[in-house]
Amino acid sequence: MTTIINAPVCAKAPFHFATASYLVRIGNQVACDLLELQQGIADCSDASIFHHTFQSLGRHHFLTEGFSNDFAQWVLASCNRPALAEQLASLDIRDYVSLADLRGDLGRLLRDYCQANPREAQQTGFEPFYFAESLEEEAPLGIEAWTLAEFYEALKHLPHGSMQFHFVTSRLRLHLRTNDFSVWISRELGLRDLARRIDQIDVYTNTLDSACIKITRLIESELHR
């Protein structure tokens, strides 16, 4: 049982909790080898890059090791190229505020590998890679928080879609290397250190549930200070 003893700081603007659901649109692009994957990454839409990286992390959030994005997984499982897969997996989506930059780095890694390994680049994978896109539909959850205590209470009952929306994909929406929670906590409550510590939580080595628990623990500590 948590006893909240801190005097509440009230925000000027509340935090509106929302959630998002994603429709997967099947593209007409298919890659059967690494060269085709390189070309596909160059040609596909931003929504497709988003789907295979940011959304892939959300779909597989319960995996806390070794799964980063669809491209890396395909290179490993279908093409059996662990070194390249490792490089693709090491791209951290939290470092990107634009899909163009992410596309550029994915393309560069593939281009370098294909140039250095032309024979492997043309070997057909076990399964083709099908490019797809994610289309986002947002819905308000009808929950708002004016204080850290209210925020804490709401966080305890947040669905995965909402965590993904506010904590992961928000980086693209904000064009900042941060997330919705940290922005509001810093801007509205002036708790910059708490905001920074929340932003440090690693989405690759946590599930959405465990990330949420870590955020609530950080807030609990703040409320008890």
Place this chain on the structure above:
Amino acid sequence: MTHAHIETTQTQTPPPADVRVSRLDDYISVVGASEVAELRAFAERLRHRSVQMVNSTAVGGGVAEMLNRIVPLMEELELAIRWDVITGGDDFFAITKAFHNALHGATYDLPDDSFATFLRYNQQNRTRLNFDSEFTVIHDPQPAALIEARPSGRSHWIWRCHIDLSHPNQRVWQFLAPLVSRYDAAIFSSPSFARQLPVPQYLFYPSIDPLADKNRELEPTFITEVLSRFQIDQHRPILTQISRFDRLKDPIGVLRAYQIVKRYFDCQLVLAGGGAADDPEGEQVLAEVREAIGKDNDVHILDLPPWSHLEINALQRGSTIVIQKSLREGFGLTVTEALWKKKPVVASAVGGIPTQVIHKHTGLLAHSIEGTAYQLRFLLSNPAIAQKLAEQGHDHVRENFLITGNVRRYLTLFLHFLRN
């Protein structure tokens, strides 16, 4: 040594179907209260919007089973949903059965006038049914020509294709494609099933109902009772493949893999499914399997009737590892069922299986008999790894392949149409 244990439990009369209707709140115990609240949040903007589902049968088959569960849930979310079933004579359903097989790649030998017959029955149904809903979802090829009845105005027509169109017979597909192209969108179960079409194509995974008899939690005593009934030893490893006796499910390959594993582990093999009683090919495959087994009383062949949901559930839950060594596969819902039951899975990398079995994350993939045997040995030697894969597999199903996710996808699609 005695001969393999072969059990046939076909009876004349099926028991009543599993017709219990689950309420949205029943799923809270499975997916959590917040996920159910989220469904309500998405449905809020769709309240009282009219939706019509149309297919070709009210009972039997996966589509009817799915609609029987999705329609009440959407009703509870206050969508004005109705479900219509088209009618037709034996000649119509003979044609649509031939369509179905042809779209899976078989030859189509019916005369040209079969297409006219198909259109005539669709015309009759256009006259019989009302199409005044805002969203009309037509399931599979049988009612595809109902698109001719589309009223002018702001209705949205969606074709939901549940079958694998990756290698369709061109004669049938060339007939259907112009009809499908008139819809606002098409939905497929896998990107590999989609075709080049001038309309947007969306991915909806097939799903399982965690509260259905086939998947719901069972009492351990019931699992023990079922295993005992089939003379399966609960104290030694049980390797199981659930599938009908069909060459594409490679039961002989499963047996060969088991025989390799058997050199290292004192295990048993269960091949459970149906299709042998009413399918001449199934009977032949079963005979071949029986011959390949020779004298091994640790192999259990169970030819079960189609209503054995609880028994299948118990066999999956009682297994040490579930195998799906198909040579070709649609989506492979038996894999989904096994993952949901937190069973480690070794499966072939075909069809929709790699979407479910993410190699070394939610199970292990194999590409040969020897590979299958190796992965089975690896899991039997490393039960902690097997358990971790199984738990992650369960999470994967909860996130992506449950009926609540299917409802969510429909809501998202309808919202997408409204916004655009």
